[in-house]
Amino acid sequence: MQAITKIICPNCGSPRAERLLLDGQLSRTQCRDCDYLFVKCQRTNRVVEAYAPGIDVGRSRQAILVRNSASFQS
Ligand SMILES: [Zn+2]
Structure with missing residues (x-):
């Protein structure tokens, strides 16, 4: 099952970007x-x-890893 959400691209600001949820586990933004x-x-x-x-x-990506490790410690 796939769920597609229309989002605004975080890179270029285009309203035509979309986020797909694959198998309820993988979130794919494109x-x-x-x-x-x-x-x-x-x-x-x-x-x-x-x-x-x-x-x-x-x-x-490094920023995301830092944020994850911070929440892991608390
Ligand atoms: Zn874009």
């Missing part, structure tokens, strides 16, 4: 206008795949 791609596992909260033209994906 934008056709700028090739933005973000796949996250809802169960483990881990980033599976991330790609965004024009921004430093590695840095944002």
